[in-house]
Amino acid sequence: MKSTERISVALPKGRLLDVILRLLCEADIEMVSYKLQSRRLVFQDKCGHFQFFMLKPIDVPTYVEYGVADVGIVGRDVLLECQANIHQPLDLGVGQCTLAVAGPKGTAQADYRGLSAVRIATKYPRITTEYFTQRGVPVEIIYLSGSVELAPLLGLSERIVDLVSTGRTLAENGLEIIESICNVSARLVVNRASYQVKRPAVTNLIKRLTDVSPKTAYSTPRL
C-alpha cells in the first residue's frame, strides 16, 4: 500500500467548487484539462494520483459511503442532513456560512404560540425537525428543493431554515436571521474501508490539505 495508490475524489458542483479547486491547486493537486463550461464529469490530476468526479453536492456523501469514491469534499450542511456513515477527518475552513432560521423582517419576537405548529420551509427537513423538536417546539416542515426565501413572502410558511453567507439574499427578500443553528464549511469525508485499506494515500491527502487550509481549519483539535 504505497502512498502513490490512486484515490478517487468526489467534488461538489456549485458554490463550493471554485474555492475547493483553488485549495487543491495550493496543495499542488491540479486537474488536467478542466474547463469551466465542460460537461465532462471525470478528471485526473496531472500526476495520476487522483481521479475526480463532479457531482451534485447532495450526492457526494452517497458516492463516498458506497466506496465508489474514496474521499469527497462537501459542505457540512449536506453531511448533517444526510447522516451518511463516513469519516469526517478534516474541516477545510472554506465556504464558511451559517445554517440559520430566518423570517420576515421584524418578526423575530413574533408570538407563534397561538399556532399549533410553526410552518418552516426548508431544504433541510432532518436538521430542522431535530433542531426544533429538541427544543420542544412543534413544527410543520415544508420541504422545498430551492428558492426557499420565497415561502414566507407568499405566506407558505412563517419561517425558513436555509444556508446564509453574506445575508444579501435574505435582505433582498425582506427576511432576516432569527437564530443561528450552526456553522457550515467544507469538509473532507472518507469512506470507512478506504481510510483503512488506502491509509498512506488518504493520510497524505489529509496532510496536504491541512497544510493549505485557512487557520480556522484543523484536523488535530487545539488542546
Added chain:
Amino acid sequence: MKTLTQIPLGTQVLFGESARQRRRLEQLIYSVFHRWEYQEVIPPMLDYYDVFSKGMGVESENSMYRFVDREGNLLALRPEFTSLVAKTVATRLQDWPKPLRLCYSGDVLRYETPRGGRQREFVQLGIENIGGERVACDAEVIQVAMESLQRVGIKKFQFNLGEMGFFAGLVDQICLSDQDLITIKKLIDLKDFIGLQDEMERFQLSTQQRKALYSLLHLTGNAQTIDSARRLVSNEKSLLALDNLKALYRELQRRKLAKHVTIDLSEVRGLDYYTGIIFKIYVPDLGFEIGSGGRYDNLLKNFGCDLPSVGFTFFLERLMSVALK
C-alpha cells in the same frame, strides 16, 4: 392494501447462481470452522427481547423486530447470534470441556434503513470461543477468520485490531452519562475531530485527558502505535488494555499473521458487550467491512454462568460480492 407482488423493504430472494453461491460459501467456510473443531449450534429464530437488549445495548433497541406474544411477553426476532449462543452455553453446555468451540450460520433481522450495503434481513456466519485462555483464543479466532477468507479466494484483507479497555479506561475518568458516551463514541467512530472538540468543551478535562482522547483518532498503524498510546495514558485500565493488545500482536506475529493486522485504537463503536479486543475486517474494493468480532467477557454472566468469550461474524452478502471471483 398492498398488492401481493410487492416486497417488504430490505428483503430479498436468492435463486439460481446467487443461491448456489451462498451455499458454496457457507460450505467452504464451515469446512474451515470444522477443521478447527468448531461445532454447529442452531438456535431459534426468536427469543425474549431482554436476551438481546442486555447484550447489544441501548442503541440497538430501535433496530429490533419486536412483538408481543399472546401472554403479553415481549419477544424479538434475532438481530444477531452471539447472545443466543451465550445463553445456550450458560444454561445447557456449561459442563462441556473448555474452551467451547461453536459456530453458527443463518439469517438475522434488523429494522434499519437499507442503505450502504445493509439489508433488513441478512446472513451472519461466525464462531464463538468460550471459556479459554485469553491470548491464545483471541489469536485463534482471528486465525480462523483469516483462513476462512483465504479458503473462499480472498487473499488480500486487513484486520483492524483495537481494545475496548483502552477507551473505557479513558472515559471512566470523565463520568459521562450514557447519552454522552454514545455521542462521543459516534464522533470518534466518524473521526469527526471538530465535533469531538466541541463536545469535549462541555467537560472539565485535564490537558492529558484531552490529549489522549483526541489522539485516539490518530492511533492507527503498526505495533509502534501501541507504544505511542502507552505514552498518553496513566490509568490502569488503559495500560492493561495495551498490554493485552501487545500480547495478542506478538502471538499473531508468532503465527505469521501480523502482516494482515493494523492496530486501530479509534475503533470504539460496536456492540456494547465487547470488553477486550475488537476487530473489523476489510477487503480492498469493498466500501464496507465484511466482518467483525471481539472479546465479550461479561455476556454469559447475564445468563448465570461466568465465562470469558471471544468470537467473530462474517456478513455473508458482503462476502458474496467479493469471494470466489
